[in-house]
Amino acid sequence: MNAYNDNLLKLVVMSDIHLLPNGEVKNELDTASRFIAAIENLNKFHSDADLVVFAGDIADKADLNAYVVFDEIREKNKSAQRVMMGNHDDRNVYLKHTNDPMIDENGFVQGYEDIKGHRIIMLDSSDPGLLRSGLCDQRLSWTANCLAKAKSLDLKIIILIHHNPCALQMPVDTYRLAEPEKLLNILHDSKADIIQILAGHCHISSAGSWGGYPCATISGNQHRVEPYLRGRTGQQSCFEAPAQYGVIMSDGNNCALHFQNYVEHSKIINPNFFPNKMNPKFEILD
Numbered sequence: 171m172n173a174y175n176d177n178l179l180k181l182v183v184m185s186d187i188h189l190l191p192n193g194e195v196k197n198e199l200d201t202a203s204r205f206i207a208a209i210e211n212l213n214k215f216h217s218d219a220d221l222v223v224f225a226g227d228i229a230d231k232a233d234l235n236a237y238v239v240f241d242e243i244r245e246k247n248k249s250a251q252r253v254m255m256g257n258h259d260d261r262n263v264y265l266k267h268t269n270d271p272m273i274d275e276n277g278f279v280q281g282y283e284d285i286k287g288h289r290i291i292m293l294d295s296s297d298p299g300l301l302r303s304g305l306c307d308q309r310l311s312w313t314a315n316c317l318a319k320a321k322s323l324d325l326k327i328i329i330l331i332h333h334n335p336c337a338l339q340m341p342v343d344t345y346r347l348a349e350p351e352k353l354l355n356i357l358h359d360s361k362a363d364i365i366q367i368l369a370g371h372c373h374i375s376s377a378g379s380w381g382g383y384p385c386a387t388i389s390g391n392q393h394r395v396e397p398y399l400r401g402r403t404g405q406q407s408c409f410e411a412p413a414q415y416g417v418i419m420s421d422g423n424n425c426a427l428h429f430q431n432y433v434e435h436s437k438i439i440n441p442n443f444f445p446n447k448m449n450p451k452f453e454i455l456d
């Protein structure tokens with residue numbers, strides 16, 4: 171149930187969950203306990219979300235047990251949910267396990283939801299076993315049809331995809347979305363009103379544009395990487411925090427993407443310094 175009005179969409183996107191079989195820890199990070207923290211944070215602050223999307227890299231090693239753990243943890247959130255695939259996933263393993271997959275007519279784990287004047291398109295950029303993968307002709311053609319229908323319905327478009335399509339001028343670009351120009355051409359040709367593209371995969375928060383479209387990334391549930399930009403040498407640092415998910419709020423004209431951290435170590439300043447921030451007022455919606 172949305173607490174605002176009939177136009178304001180709240181869309182939550184979590185990515186790069188990287189769950190391992192029970193109790194296993196990788197690089198000193200327990201991704202299961204972090205994911206529990208994510209769902210608790212979600213339930214505390216965004217139980218009114220219209221849709222929660224898990225944008226790929228659900229299981230670190232694509233094992234069945236990790237998908238079981240995933241379902242056990244996420245069932246504590248009661249919002250509508252959709253699950254996407256990343257390069258760490260194996261859609262065949264996932265599809266064998268899940269009861270209610272999002273699936274297109276060709277067997278790819280992709281789909282769309284129309285909510286409050288928006289079409290949220292969730293693409294399957296995963297090819298099991300490939301770090302860098304893109305959209306095959308079938309998936310591109312599905313995307314073109316989906317955009318054409320959305321345009322005919324005059325919907326605003328939000329596109330979610332696991333692999334970042336936009337070059338960040340970082341080493342991750344060597345395994346970003348393969349052949350990104352193919353997707354970009356389809357987006358341009360559609361002439362649809364694309365207001366936001368959001369990806370995971372690169373484990374860093376970023377904002378910018380791709381071919382003229384607003385394009386951002388979130389850092390996700392596993393480690394975060396530092397901005398290691400073109401020209402640098404030496405070790406790239408990885409950090410325990412923040413673990414983060416994205417919250418998009420859009421009425422069609424105002425589309426804001428917030429980075430909601432749920433694991434972070436920064437110290438909170440004494441709230442007594444900010445008395446005006448107790449129950450602060452919001453802009454009144456029309």
Ligand SMILES: [Fe+2]
Pocket residue numbers: 186188227256371372373392
């Ligand atoms: Fe990942």
Ligand SMILES: [Fe+2]
Pocket residue numbers: 227256257258332370371372
């Ligand atoms: Fe990934």
